[in-house]
Amino acid sequence: MQFFGGSELSPSPPTPTGTGTENNSHMIYIFNRNGVCLLYREWIRPLHTLNFQQDHKLMFGLLFSLKSLAAKMDPTCADKGNLGVPQLPGQGCSFHSFRTNTYKLNFMETPSGIKFILVTNPGTGDLRETLKYIYNLYVEYVANNPLYTPGTPIRNRSNNTRHHTFPSLF
Amino acid sequence: MTAAAPRSGEAIFSSFERVNAELFTLTYGAIVRQLLTDLEEVEEVNKQLDQMGYNIGIRLIDEFLAKSKASRCVDFKETSEMIAKIGFKMFLGVSASVVNWDADGSCCSIILEDNPLVDFVELPDTCQGLYYCNVLSGVIRGALEMVAMKTEVTWIRDVLRGDDAYELQVKLLKQIPEEYPYKNDE
Numbered sequence: 001m002q003f004f005g006g007s008e009l010s011p012s013p014p015t016p017t018g019t020g021t022e023n024n025s026h027m028i029y030i031f032n033r034n035g036v037c038l039l040y041r042e043w044i045r046p047l048h049t050l051n052f053q054q055d056h057k058l059m060f061g062l063l064f065s066l067k068s069l070a071a072k073m074d075p076t077c078a079d080k081g082n083l084g085v086p087q088l089p090g091q092g093c094s095f096h097s098f099r100t101n102t103y104k105l106n107f108m109e110t111p112s113g114i115k116f117i118l119v120t121n122p123g124t125g126d127l128r129e130t131l132k133y134i135y136n137l138y139v140e141y142v143a144n145n146p147l148y149t150p151g152t153p154i155r156n157r158s159n160n161t162r163h164h165t166f167p168s169l170f
Numbered sequence: 171m172t173a174a175a176p177r178s179g180e181a182i183f184s185s186f187e188r189v190n191a192e193l194f195t196l197t198y199g200a201i202v203r204q205l206l207t208d209l210e211e212v213e214e215v216n217k218q219l220d221q222m223g224y225n226i227g228i229r230l231i232d233e234f235l236a237k238s239k240a241s242r243c244v245d246f247k248e249t250s251e252m253i254a255k256i257g258f259k260m261f262l263g264v265s266a267s268v269v270n271w272d273a274d275g276s277c278c279s280i281i282l283e284d285n286p287l288v289d290f291v292e293l294p295d296t297c298q299g300l301y302y303c304n305v306l307s308g309v310i311r312g313a314l315e316m317v318a319m320k321t322e323v324t325w326i327r328d329v330l331r332g333d334d335a336y337e338l339q340v341k342l343l344k345q346i347p348e349e350y351p352y353k354n355d356e
Contacts, residue, residue: 035351057352064350111242112231112316113348136236143232150228 026103026119030138032151033113035060038142039154063107063115070095096128106131114138179259182237186260195289202302212299219301223308224315231313234260242317246342247271249319250278253310253340262286270339279326282336293330301325307338318346 030039037056050058074093097106099122106118108131116131116138142148205215234240238256243249254266264286270279287303301307307323314321320343327333 033348061350061352064348110232110235111240112235113318114232132236132239135232139233139236143229 024121024124026121027117028119028134029056029059029115029117030154031056031060031063031115031117034151036151037153038114059117060115063117066098067094067109096126108132108135110135179238179256182256182260183263186237188263191263191286192289195286195291198287198305199291202300206297206300212297216299216301216304219304220308220311223305223310224312225308226305227309227312227314228316230261230309231316234313245275246319247275247278249314249317250280250340253313254280257313258282276342278340280338280340282338285329285336288330291330298331301328302330303328303336310338310340314340318348320344320346 026044027042028039029037031037035057037060040052040056049055070093076093094109095107097104099105101122104120104122104124106120106124106127108116108128114135116134118127118131118134120127142154143150148154202215202219205218206212209215209218234257238252238260240252240256243252250268254268258264258266258280262285264282264284266280266282268278268280270277272278285303287306291302293300293302303325307325311321311323322341322343324339324341325337326339327335327337329336
């Protein structure tokens with residue numbers, strides 16, 4: 001499904017698992033390597049407990065610690081730093097997702113430190129291809145946008161409409 | 171599940187939307203001309219080209235990572251190979267090779283076979299100190315900084331100055347690990 005003009009984006013959006021009609025995704029976060037939340041959108045979020053600043057910090061801290069933990073517990077890698085020692089982004093193994101009984105959190109980090117988090121229904125399958133697709137969108141609309149300053153939250157109006165149509169992909 | 175190997179530079183280059191090479195060369199030439207007129211000092215122009223390249227590099231890295239599906243390089247050797255074989259091929263369509271590794275693997279030279287930026291260009295006597303392609307050194311420096319490597323990139327040989335090839339020296343200064351950005355008391 002094409003929802004933007006211009007050339008076909010490759011790869012094309014992956015076919016979703018599960019039914020295609022309901023909205024599977026609850027929230028999306030995009031962070032950069034300094035912890036700045038570049039983008040946050042929510043579609044289904046019945047309970048708000050914290051204000052946005054605290055929520056973003058909590059999310060970023062959670063991911064940082066989980067990555068550290070996953071790298072430390074890696075049985076295949078010979079050389080491991082101590083837990084808490086800062087690692088190069090992308091080094092060591094990185095976790096992809098965790099699932100609870102009410103939601104699933106999917107995660108992808110690029111070597112440049114951009115982190116994509118998608119919180120969805122627990123029934124969704126492996127969303128790594130979808131996250132890669134979102135990364136391609138990020139590159140096309142954000143990194144290549146001359147009016148965007150890297151490291152600041154994404155505010156462009158046209159980006160908002162794109163993200164509104166995005167959940168229908170799932 | 172094994173990670174997919176990064177796509178080759180040639181494959182990505184042919185799948186991209188491309189712009190006319192002459193348009194690109196002439197646009198770049200016009201930019202340098204304008205900088206020379208505005209700034210007059212050759213050193214200032216070199217610095218400005220490097221800064222422009224840096225700004226391009228910090229965005230280009232995401233496009234490179236997304237299109238080539240590359241994962242984290244294990245060491246600096248692999249990084250330079252990626253830049254030379256995939257990066258240059260993907261964005262400029264030129265082949266480059268990596269030579270002259272020093273003893274501890276932190277410094278290498280990238281030799282470009284040809285350089286589309288300098289078609290039709292001759293440096294006049296008044297601009298002899300100008301590094302015409304300095305934007306490329308800025309691009310590499312900016313891109314590597316976004317993947318946690320602080321580098322210094324300089325031109326060793328430049329055909330416009332009378333040498334026989336384009337040689338860039340890339341020196342890794344240090345790797346910057348990821349740190350938790352928030353203070354603990356917040």
